[in-house]
Amino acid sequence: AQKVTQAQTEISVVEKEDVTLDCVYETRDTTYYLFWYKQPPSGELVFLIRRNSFDEQNEISGRYSWNFQKSTSSFNFTITASQVVDSAVYFCALSEHEDSSYKLIFGSGTRLLVRP
Amino acid sequence: EAQVTQNPRYLITVTGKKLTVTCSQNMNHEYMSWYRQDPGLGLRQIYYSMNVEVTDKGDVPEGYKVSRKEKRNFPLILESPSPNQTSLYFCASSPRDRFSPHNGYTFGSGTRLTVV
Numbered sequence: 001a002q003k004v005t006q007a008q009t010e011i012s013v014v015e016k017e018d019v020t021l022d023c024v025y026e027t028r029d030t031t032y033y034l035f036w037y038k039q040p041p042s043g044e045l046v047f048l049i050r051r052n053s054f055d056e057q058n059e060i061s062g063r064y065s066w067n068f069q070k071s072t073s074s075f076n077f078t079i080t081a082s083q084v085v086d087s088a089v090y091f092c093a094l095s096e097h098e099d100s101s102y103k104l105i106f107g108s109g110t111r112l113l114v115r116p
Numbered sequence: 117e118a119q120v121t122q123n124p125r126y127l128i129t130v131t132g133k134k135l136t137v138t139c140s141q142n143m144n145h146e147y148m149s150w151y152r153q154d155p156g157l158g159l160r161q162i163y164y165s166m167n168v169e170v171t172d173k174g175d176v177p178e179g180y181k182v183s184r185k186e187k188r189n190f191p192l193i194l195e196s197p198s199p200n201q202t203s204l205y206f207c208a209s210s211p212r213d214r215f216s217p218h219n220g221y222t223f224g225s226g227t228r229l230t231v232v
Binding site: 004009045091104107109 | 160225
């Protein structure tokens with residue numbers, strides 16, 4: 001069955017530290033899509049990245065980077081030189097190509113606290 | 117501005133009093149969906165709609181109804197709310213074709229519902 005696991009419930013770091021948020025997924029589909037969303041204290045969901053299963057290239061966007069490894073079914077997210085504004089709950093999500101409901105399967109989220 | 121608008125943002129109600137949470141999108145998206153977010157569970161899909169007059173159950177539909185009479189609107193109806201429906205609700209939309217929904221959704225800002 002499809003599943004997304006974010007084992008880290010909460011992470012606390014000091015500003016400027018690097019931090020990695022882990023995401024492990026399960027799917028039987030050969031074509032699937034992985035996402036990261038940020039939920040700041042205000043509550044809205046902010047789209048960060050989408051990756052499809054055929055594209056294993058790592059991605060970097062400013063201080064953010066993502067490491068997709070099909071061999072370990074992981075899609076980890078690293079924030080370099082963290083800032084207080086990075087404090088939020090981060091969700092990893094999976095969407096399966098053959099799922100006609102097109103739903104996103106979310107992990108339980110990782111709460112990141114960046115202390116000044 | 118392209119957006120999904122939910123109303124209200126916050127709602128406190130009593131058990132058994134029917135309520136409707138509205139959702140409207142201005143992007144001409146065919147696909148719309150409702151999710152609920154609960155601590156430790158991430159977001160779970162309640163209902164979705166592929167097009168006008170086409171709706172289907174998601175993973176947690178019990179206690180909810182939806183309708184899709186117009187393309188832009190997808191209200192969530194709680195006929196007889198109970199305390200276990202206290203949650204944060206998100207509406208989402210996406211253009212519909214074989215691939216586009218997997219590009220990720222545009223989410224509304226969320227509705228925090230408390231049923232006492």
